[in-house]
Amino acid sequence: MSLASIINNEPLDKWGRDYTRGNLGLNGSSNSGSTTSASDTYAAITRAQWNDYLTQIGVPQENKLIQYATDPTVVSNAMTEAGSDVNDAFDRQAGANQRRLSGLGLTLTPEEQAVSDRSTKLARSAADVQAQNSARDQTIARQQTIIGNPSPRINALGLGAVK
Amino acid sequence: MSGKGKNQVQETSLQRTNADIGAQQLADFHTRWAPFIKRFAANTEAAGAPDSYQRRHATSLATTDTAAQFGGADEAATGLTAARGDLGTSKQKLAITGMGNDQATSAGLGAVGADQAVSDSTIQGLSAVAAIGRGEKATAIEGMQRQAQMSGAQAKADAQNSLESQMGDVGLAGKIIGTGAAMWNPTASNDPDPRAGVRGQRGY
Numbered sequence: 001m002s003l004a005s006i007i008n009n010e011p012l013d014k015w016g017r018d019y020t021r022g023n024l025g026l027n028g029s030s031n032s033g034s035t036t037s038a039s040d041t042y043a044a045i046t047r048a049q050w051n052d053y054l055t056q057i058g059v060p061q062e063n064k065l066i067q068y069a070t071d072p073t074v075v076s077n078a079m080t081e082a083g084s085d086v087n088d089a090f091d092r093q094a095g096a097n098q099r100r101l102s103g104l105g106l107t108l109t110p111e112e113q114a115v116s117d118r119s120t121k122l123a124r125s126a127a128d129v130q131a132q133n134s135a136r137d138q139t140i141a142r143q144q145t146i147i148g149n150p151s152p153r154i155n156a157l158g159l160g161a162v163k
Numbered sequence: 164m165s166g167k168g169k170n171q172v173q174e175t176s177l178q179r180t181n182a183d184i185g186a187q188q189l190a191d192f193h194t195r196w197a198p199f200i201k202r203f204a205a206n207t208e209a210a211g212a213p214d215s216y217q218r219r220h221a222t223s224l225a226t227t228d229t230a231a232q233f234g235g236a237d238e239a240a241t242g243l244t245a246a247r248g249d250l251g252t253s254k255q256k257l258a259i260t261g262m263g264n265d266q267a268t269s270a271g272l273g274a275v276g277a278d279q280a281v282s283d284s285t286i287q288g289l290s291a292v293a294a295i296g297r298g299e300k301a302t303a304i305e306g307m308q309r310q311a312q313m314s315g316a317q318a319k320a321d322a323q324n325s326l327e328s329q330m331g332d333v334g335l336a337g338k339i340i341g342t343g344a345a346m347w348n349p350t351a352s353n354d355p356d357p358r359a360g361v362r363g364q365r366g367y
Contacts, residue, residue, distance in 0.1 A: 037174055037179075037182075038174045038178040038179045038181065038182035038183075039174065039182075041182035041183065041185065041186050042182050042185065044186070045182075045185050045186060045189050048189055049189065049299045052197070052296075052299055053296050053297075053299050056197065056201060056296075057197065057200055057201065057204070057292060057295055057296040057299060058292075058293060058295070058296020058297060058299060059296065060204075061204055061289045061290075061292045061293040061296060062293045062296070064208065064289055065286065065289050065290065065293060068286065077213070078279075078282070081213070081275075081278060082275040082278070085222065085271050085274035085275050085278060086267075086268070086271030086272065086274075086275065087271070088271070088274075089226070089267045089268075089270040089271035089274060090264075090267040090271065092267070092270075093263045093264070093266055093267035093270070094263075096263060096266075097259065097260050097263035100237070100259055100263070101256060101259055101260075104241070104250075104259075105251075106251060106255070106256050106259075108256055108260075109253075112253050112256055112257060115257060116256075116257060116260040119257075119260065119261060119264060120260065120263075120264050123264035123265070123267070123268055124264075124267070126268070127267070127268040127271050127272060128271075130272065131271055131272055131275045134272070134275060134276075134279075135275055135278075135279060138279045138282075138283075139279075139282070142282065142283065142286055145286075146286065146290070
């Protein structure tokens, strides 16, 4: 069975495109049997690809990445967000602690409350600093990776400094 | 001018077929892949936005996981406290608040980790789309190079046309001059060619 007969028996591919007539050219045009030269078609393909790169797939995303990698507020925003995550968690936990104690029929005395508050403040501060440091390090590492300079993950080595 | 002379570069059947298939591939890319990639890029970008659904979902999952883990530990701690007879003591109460602090720390750092994971995913997604774009750019540049090569071939052919045209004129001019010289000195052409030698002179 010749290739031509196979093609003629299956004129449409699974997407319903007729590939036997060469009518899948750019913008619906075809160069099969037309006067469009291969050179013109190549030129049209090149222009279309370049336009795709400039306007749709390529440059827009690269600009986003460049902005992320170079905008100094990205790091500070990430640190703020991390601090917010931790403080939200501690705020929620205060209510949960109260419900837990109440569920057991327990109430903190003023002295116990003071000890608990001090402990909570310490834990909150430590967690806040750790979260912000972690977010800062990870964000900077991500920025460096974008610009082609992957930095060592200091946290993974246990060397993250608390600032 | 290109493509006018007898040395015009004729496109081969292979070139025409390649161009046709290239056009079909690009049309196929535009039809099937480009919409998907653009949608993926848009979703990725949206996920990376502050307070996006993906961020809230990820941090919420992290918090829920932490709560589940600490819920079990809390029950175990209460059991141990009861076994020791410490129920209702300051030690138990402060243990409860202490575990609460640990849970808050875990939940907070878990949320930060989830948040960072979303950022990682966003950047990876954008990088993947940008890489596809770079591939398309590379293909476009390759296309330009191919264009340049074809243009170069055409330029070479044009140059050849020009050269032959000029040489043809020169040759014609030479013939005219030669003819003129022959007319001016009609015997000159009957002189034996000194390069022919004896054998040439003798005709063999």
